[in-house]
Structures are given as C-alpha cells and as structure tokens.
Amino acid sequence: MYVTQGLHRHVQQCPHEVSTVCAGRTRTHAQSVNRIARLAGALRDLGVTDGERAAILSLNSDRYSEFLAATLWAGGVVVPVNFRWSVPEIAESLAEVGARVLAVDDALAGYVDGIRAGSPGLQHVVHTGDGPPPDGTLSFEELVAGHEPVDDVRRGGSEVAGVFYTGGTTGRSKGVLLSHDNLLTSSMAYLAGVPTPTDRVYLHAAPMFHLADFSAWVTGGIVGGTQVMIPAFDPVAVLAAVQEHRVTDLLLVPTMIQLTVDSPRVDEFDLTSLRRVLYGASPMSDALLGRAMKAFPNARYVQAYGMTELAPIATLLTPDDHEDPARRRSVGRAAPCTEVRVVGPDDAELPRREVGEILVRGGNVMLGYWNRPEETADALRGGWMHTGDAGWMDDDGYVSLTDRLKDMIISGGENVYSVEVENVLAQHPAVATCAVIGVPDDTWGERVHAVVVPAGGAPVTLEQLHDFCVDRLAGYKVPRSMETVDALPLSAAGKVLKRELRKPYWAGQERAVH
C-alpha cells in the first residue's frame, strides 16, 4: 500500500469532481494530481528522492496537501512541523532528520532565518504563501508551472512515509517514524468501523501537521471526495465553512467542539450537512454532546483514541456506541486490525476493570523513533506499543482512560486519576471546562487541585465544587484547592497543557513521575 495510490483512482474515476477548496481556490482531482506530479518533479530536482525528508511549516491550505502528496509521489518522506514550537526546537528537529527542503507559508516565513541557522543541512525553502516569495525562497507556483509531471515513484509498504515529532509540549521531543502501511492500516480500520461515502466533504480545521488531522487527509486519499481547508481553528470560521461548502465530515477535539457549539453565532449558520463528527483526545461530557447534537442535527459522533505512535488510531467509539450513555464514557473498543490490552507493571494482562497501562499491537504501530534505538525498544518491548496511558476495560472490551500515567496524582498514597475528577467537575452547571492537576502538599505529598473555566461568567467557589464532588467521588479524590482562569492553555492539537498548569506550583521542585 502507498499513500498516493488513491490519487490514481480519483483521477481515473472522478477527474472532474472537486478535490480541494481553499481561500477561494477550487481544484478538481485531475488538476490537483497534475500539480502534484509537477511539484514532485521539482522536489526531485531539489534532492527529495527516495527516503529524503521534506518538511512543511504552515497553517492549513490546499498547498499543504499538495506538498505532502508531491513529497510522497517523489519518493520522499514528509515532516509536518508543529508551528507552536520555538524556532530552536524546530531547527533542532529538522537538523536531526536531515531535512533538505522546507515549505513555509506567509504566516511562518519569519521563522526561516532562525531555522536555517540551526539546521545547516537545509538546502531549499519553498514558499507556499499567497504573497511574494521572500528572498532566498522558491515560489511554490513557479515550481509547479516550471516542471513537467513525473511518474509516481510508488514508494510504499513498510518504507517510511513521514516523521512526526511528538512530545514537544510535554518533554523531550521524539520523531515518530510511520510507514505507508502504518498510516493506511489506521485509515482503513477507521473506514471499516465508520462507513464513509465517496461524496465526503472534509474540513481541515484542526492543524494538518498533527497526526489526527493528517490521518483524515490519508483517509481522504482513499475515499476521495472534497477536502476543504481553513488556515486554523476558529469557531466562526468552522461554522461558516460548514455552511458554505456543505461539509459532511469534521474532526475536532472536544475543546474545539465546545468552542464551536457554544459560539454565540452558532444559530446563524446552516449546519445540516454535517454527517460525521470525529473527536479524540478525551470523551465528551453528556452535556456537551447534547449541545453538539442540537447544533449539528444530522451528525453522528465517532470518538477515536490513539497517539502519533499508532498512526494514530487504537480504539473507536462508533456512532452506534454513542447511543449508550455508559459506553459514551469510554473511548470505545480496539479498532479493526488492532489489538488492545490493559497490563500491570510486569506487562501481564490484568483482569477486566482493573486499571493498568494500555498496550496496542497491530499494523498501525510505528516503525520506531528517529535515531532513538533504546527508547524505541522500550516503547515496543514485547511487540506491544506502551502508550503511557492508564485505563481499564469492561466485559465487552470498551476501554476507559483514567489518565496519562504522568498526570496521575498520588495523594496520601492513593492514586487519583485527574480525568475521573475532571469528568465529575464538568457536570457542574457552573463549570464550562476544567483541568485537575497534582500540586505539592506538605501533608499529602500531592493534593488534588482544580483549574476551572467558569460557565457564563458566574463565580465558582471551592465549596460549591466540594459539595458537588463529595456525593460522586471518594474523599481523597475531591479537589482541595482551586483557581479559576479564562481559558485553559492548549497545545496546537487542542490538548490541555497540564505541564503549563503545574509549572508555577512546582517551580524549583522535582515532581515524581509514576
């Protein structure tokens, strides 16, 4: 299998249907593939040949999609860059993978000089923006216009398709090597679990560099249909794009869904085209799901749990699963073509309902980390990917996450899973969203601390939360301190940055990671 294979099918089967819509530009599959084949010729001339790396640092656009496809068509390896990283972090990662080419748009062009300084192997910068190319960069459109289409190299199977850096927000970053088969296995498993017609119109609102959205791009390569890009997530931009382009498929993290459906302008838009809303990273509260179902009247919901190392899907909570309120609290079951286990510290499988680490095995599991043989061997020991997530499984195989192992709080010797406490707090009417962290405590080692975004501006008190929690949680899990904030710090992928929340409390102290 190879990621560009679907492009050949779309040109054969529906050349004149719309492939991409972005910034007022509309291209058919025939036009897109012609541009990709030309750009691939240009990239080959720039040294992006078999297995060579080409990076992209850009907001979402149709050219982002074309650059990814052209790199693979040329036989290269894509390196989508997290634009929330600092310039030295980006330069270091590009130097590590030896990227020869970097594509940047107008929004990120200012980073180029710094990146060049820190990544001396970088030979060419391609400007994907709409403005004039900055000095020393090559024009994307001139590269396309100036080259004849070349044949697809059809590199695939177990060869590397992309390097995806992970961990930039939580610690030392690692480049995850994913093969063509890894990416396609995950997308095919998704499609087997969530039937998706070929007239899918998918909106890239989450960042394309992140594997969740990147995987939806791979899926689009298989299914066909139309891909619509907006530069970055913005609630009103999402609403407007859904209405204008009759979007059928949307992927967002629950935080983004919350911001979208709670937008004061939500009622101004026709959102009846939405059929499938895919979310990940955390379950949705019943309250939020109810508001989302009202806002998107024809949508069904799919939750995927996974991680970059899993290309990315491990479990799926299908639309049918969402009918059952108990199952909605889980992240679903092992997707087709994956196996999932919950194990103890000795990697032996635990009885159902006991909390342990979640392991995953299957054709979607990464090849390894770039140049990190020891960390690779550790993560994949015994043939299973060790996710670092804690959770448990019910009798029907539904997995519930309790926490990232490193976010677990140990208070008075008891394990407190922050997610469990968050799920209770989120049900309080005065709480819009929240995060629970461990902070240092002289008596308990760590104590449970809540960071709350109040709903509707009304104040929230610790006493209110305490009264609400005592009926619903064991005593040692009830928050003993709290703060309110206007918004939680989020990663580019929309995950809450608990490390940031913990930082002021732990300044000058080492926190034990379990």
Place this chain on the structure above:
Amino acid sequence: MYVTQGLHRHVQQCPHEVSTVCAGRTRTHAQSVNRIARLAGALRDLGVTDGERAAILSLNSDRYSEFLAATLWAGGVVVPVNFRWSVPEIAESLAEVGARVLAVDDALAGYVDGIRAGSPGLQHVVHTGDGPPPDGTLSFEELVAGHEPVDDVRRGGSEVAGVFYTGGTTGRSKGVLLSHDNLLTSSMAYLAGVPTPTDRVYLHAAPMFHLADFSAWVTGGIVGGTQVMIPAFDPVAVLAAVQEHRVTDLLLVPTMIQLTVDSPRVDEFDLTSLRRVLYGASPMSDALLGRAMKAFPNARYVQAYGMTELAPIATLLTPDDHEDPARRRSVGRAAPCTEVRVVGPDDAELPRREVGEILVRGGNVMLGYWNRPEETADALRGGWMHTGDAGWMDDDGYVSLTDRLKDMIISGGENVYSVEVENVLAQHPAVATCAVIGVPDDTWGERVHAVVVPAGGAPVTLEQLHDFCVDRLAGYKVPRSMETVDALPLSAAGKVLKRELRKPYWAGQERAVH
C-alpha cells in the same frame, strides 16, 4: 497485519456471541478460539511451525475454519485443496509445497492412500469428519482435547499465509503465494467499499478452498459475527440455511444464484434476512438480477472481480452502482487500495473504451507463484499483475470484461469476445444459461459456437438465436452453430469449464491461444 488478529478482538469484545454454526453444532467466539489455540498446539507438535505448510481437503465445515485458523495461529501456512482435482494432481501439489500435515473429512478420506503415495513428505493426516477416524489418521477432536491452548505466534505482514493452487481446470497448475497483508488488504478494501456491520451472519455455501469464499472467511475474521457452513452448494440447502440462521451475507457465483432463485422451492422459505449478496466471476443479466431481487427482497448486490493472484479483489461494483443498468454490465471500479489499468501488448495504457489486457497493482497482489520464478516475473512484470483478462474502461473508471484472453474467438480475423455474445443470448427468454466457444472452421479459422441450456425445457433452435442476435450484434459475432445441454460443466468455484466444452471439437488439433 495478521489474519488471526480479529480472533483476539472477538474474544475480547463479544466472547459469548455465536462464532460458527455447522451440522447442528454452535460455538461461541470464546469456544472457537479456545479450540483453535489447542489445535494450534497439536499442529506445532506435528511440525506445523513457522512457515510450514498444512493442507486441507474437505467440504465446508466449522472444523475447516478452525483448521485454517489454528494453522496460522501456530505460525504455519494453509494450503486449501480443490477437491475436484484428481488424486495425482492433489498429491503433486502437496509434494510441491512440502505439506507436512493434511486434514481430510469423511467425504474425501478415500483419497488419502493415493495422496500419501504421491506425496511422500506428508507426515500426518488429521481426520476432521464426524465418523470414526480411518486407520492411520489422527482425530481432530482428540487433538483439540489433548492439548493445552498455546499463544498465537502472530506471524503476519509480508510473510506467506497461504498457498492457493490455481489453473487446475485450465492448464498447468500454479501455487499462488499470498501473504497475510495481501489477504487483509483485499478484505479491508472490500469493507471500505461495502460497509458491513458486526452482526453479519455469513453463509459458506461456495467452497471454502476457493479464494472467493476464503476471502469472505478472512473478512469474517475482521468483522466478527457468525459464520454458517453447509458442506457444499445446493440450492435448497442454501435456502434452508438462510431461513434457519437468518443469514445476512451470501457469496455465490451467478450460476449458483440462478440455480437458487430459480429453485422450484424458493417461495417456501423466508429469505428476508439477506442484506448483501456478493457475486463474482461474471456480471448478472438484468433478467437474473430481477429474479434475484424478487427472491431476496431486502438484499443489495455487490459484484467483485478479481483472481486468486489478487487475494482476490481488483474491482467492486457496489450496491449503489447496481442502481444504474449501464453500470451493472461492468464489473465495477478499482477497489480501495488497488490500481487498475487497461493496456496494449506493450503494457502502455490504452485510451478509454479500447479493449486490452487488465493489469492490477496494490497491496493485494500476490508474492508470486511457488517455485516458479520465471512465471512470477512474467505475471508481475513492471510491478503490475497481468490478469490475462481482456476488457475496457469507461470515462468513470468502470471496467467491463470482454473475455479471458484465451477464451477470445478469432473468426475470419475478427476478435469475438465470448462474454459479449453470451450476454446477448442470456437475454433470450428460451435460454436459461449458455456458453460461447470457438470451434474449428475450415473457412473462418474458428467459428462462434453456442452451448445452450434451454429454459423450462422448451426447445431452442439456431434460427431463433440467429434472429435474436442479428439486431444486437455485429454479423461476425452471431453464433453459426449451436448445441443444447442439460447443464454446463462447472468448476468447483462455479465457473464454466470452456476447456471441457471445446475439447470434443478440438480433439487432435492445437488451438492457438492469443
């Protein structure tokens, strides 16, 4: 990916649901997998370790399924044997692959002595039947009962999963090597194209040794649900099984569909459970499709075109495609994860609507033929599987088969595609089914000859067929001679054996194959 992977998911997610139903025996997924893991232990003791071959010669049964799964669980390679072959043919193929173990049921146990004589490497024969094990054979049930469950070896990816002999009816037989990834790619592509819920109840009525039904077994491994086995195709047995087990999914070749829906007893059965009828090998006439839609009121239809070397799917004509009468005459479009091309003798792609050879590329294409490096290189030259089928493609990518290249008739220098003539004849009300072959002709080299099974016993004359064809076909395609027969000779997979039909006409002569 590995073929047994789904078994782990089913045991995790639905251990107490029904896995197999056969001959009055019903087993849950937990029971099936326990038996498979025990049998795998027995097979390992018998020498079926990594990559070793274990063959099975049997009518359909639940033990057939368990034997296949246990062989793969043990790390072995399955060799399903065509029971229509002669004993020397079977022995020769088993000797060629060096099979250590052979499973036989009661119906085929009589072959064992002959096979042992011709395949001296065969060490153990396992009896899968219900009667007492013949002398010198091991009891399947005793092997299961006498061994503890062993861990799944999880051999997979590009390693060989099975050797499937092809060509026994049309010439020199070749063992097709299919990997785990080949088989799973084809099944996943099917599922992406034809959404199939996990409560699928599939009826094995076509022979399990043939890759069409074997692939449906692999698909069942992914989806879960229930697999029902009847020993062999029989119209009334199919009807009875559909009613009794509320079968939802059925795979048959059109000949078998015709025999089933035209059964005089069809109205006695409740066939409302059928949701998906998958057929292959040839398109269905509108007349037959109409009768089938009446007989199976809730079924939708899927046509798959492929061959053993493609594990087996190349194209899919989806249920939606069946709504369009013009598309129903095609075999559909390239399935997800495959590419299809029509090429001339130089392997260059032809313009649309020009007839040429059909080539296929993708993760489903075989590893090669067992011990046939030259034939492998020839079949896969340029990275594409050369199917030997002639056909053409329309502007939307729909492929129509004109013929097997070797069944094409050259009459007076003109190419006549037998399938085209058959499709016209099949529309005549007096024709139940038919085959068109080339027979020697002093004037034309070959002439078009029709072999007709009359409908309802009324006689058919050449003049009637001639009058019907002249308005519908070019003059050189109209049959110039005919014969009537009670039934066409069929392969075990239900394909018409044109070689058999041609034999009396070509006795003592060499027929040029184009």
